Amino acid sequence: MTRAAGRANGAIVSSPLRLDLDGDALAANWRTLAARGGSAACGAAVKADGYGLGAAGVVARLWEAGCRDFFVSNWAEAAALLALAPGSVAVLHGVRDEDxxxxxxxxxxxxxxxxxxxxxxxxxxxxxxDVMVDTGMNRLGLSAAQAASGLLDGLAITTLMSHLACADEPDHPLNPQQRDAFRAVAAAVPAQRYSLANSAGIMLGPDYAFDLTRPGLGLYGGVPTSDAAGLIRRVVTPAAEVLQVRDVSAGASVGYGATWDAPRPSRVAIVNLGYADGIVRGLGPSLRFAGGLPAIGRVSMDLIAIDVTDGDVGAGDWLALDFGLPALAAASGLSQYELLTGLGDRFERRWV
Structure with a gap:
């Protein structure tokens, strides 16, 4: 049973909104990023429940594509993944006493x-x-001095890693500074392998790949840099069922705040979708559904209105949302990461 589906008196209850997830595109994105990393192995960040897609489905498809290294944020995520990923699993946030x-x-x-x-x-x-070393991001990680001080002597380090702060800005001077700092630490600290690049870091070139890359965003259809725009395939398409189609006279308003007035006699479809599902109000003016049909008025908690005057749409139809991550990020001010991981649990996730 997929997320957002449940049971009532033994019958499966379906959701009126869904995510269509393209498994072929997910695997193709991993292969593309693996190829860009040259001889380095290519892993996958599957934290935040596979960036909101559902880690179980993500891991199964990436394993089939050849991925053997998976990264989660905490031990609760690791427990959920153990039965799914017989390869290498690492917890990025380290280990507490409780863990x-x-x-x-x-x-x-x-x-x-x-x-x-x-x-x-x-x-x-x-x-x-594994060990994380900070090379300039000032987030998680030992300092270079700590790593080279003898603190790590005797540890069985599988992967020594760091994380790039500005890889999505290819010309940022911090990128080569971090690369060179990591090289220096790698020369001083023995490990089976060394890892620096995320999705955007992979696009910086082979000097950043080291032994293992750790893509996340690019796997799921996010475009980490402009150079990746023609390489990464879209994975996620939200869709919602039409609850009602109503006739709206010219000049009449739609939705909270009366922010949209019909410029002509119009047909308006109301769909089961809203900011409770991660389609936040700031996205409203930029939302387009199948055939270019525009969202109108304010996005509310559970409902979005769509101008379907120029479309053949009726109650019970499903309308797919154009979920191009770079364009929506630019229009809303949200990051592509936020758009993906904000997709709510009410969506039924379906691999197609």
Missing amino acids: MAQALAGAVRPVLSTPAQVKRWRDGGGGAC
Whole structure:
């Protein structure tokens, strides 16, 4: 049973809104990013429930495509993934005292990022681990000095990694600074492999790939840099069922605040979709549905109005939303990441 589907008295209850997810496009995006990384292995960030698509479906399709390295944010996500990914799984947020029993019991590796986490893992008898080093982002990670101080001596480090702060700006001077800083740390800290590049970092070229890349956004149809625009395929298409089609006379308003007035006698479709589903109010003026049909008025919690005067639409029809991530991000001020991970649980997720 997919997310947003349930049971009532034994019968499956369907949702009036869905995400159509293109599994072929997901796999193709992974292969494209893997090829751009040259000889480096290509993993996948599947945190936030596979960027909102559903980690189970994502991992199954990426595994079939050849992906063997998966990254989640915390141990709850790792527990949900264990049965799905028999390959390599790493927890990016490290290990707390509360996580140690789970971490020591399974094959999932913590990504250690503080001296306290290193001590906790060592004192607890932990085995293979990954380590995050900060090279200029000033988020998670040991400093370069800490990493080279002997703090990590004796640890079985599978992957030493860092994270680029400005990879989506290819000309930003911090990119080569971080690359060179990471090279210096890698020369001083033994590990089985080294990893720096996310989706945007992959697009910076082979100097950033090292041994393992960790794409996220680009897998799911996000376009990390302008150079990727013709390479990445769209994965997610939201669709909603039409509840009602109504006739609106010229000059009459639609929706909260009466922000849209009909310029002519119009037909307006009302669909099961709104900001409770992640289609936030700021997206309203830029939303287009199948055939270019525009959203009108304000997006409300559960409903969006669409001008279907020029379309053949009736109650019970399904209308697909044009979910081009770069264009919607530019129009709304939201990031492509927010648009993806904000898609709500009321959508039925269907792999097509």
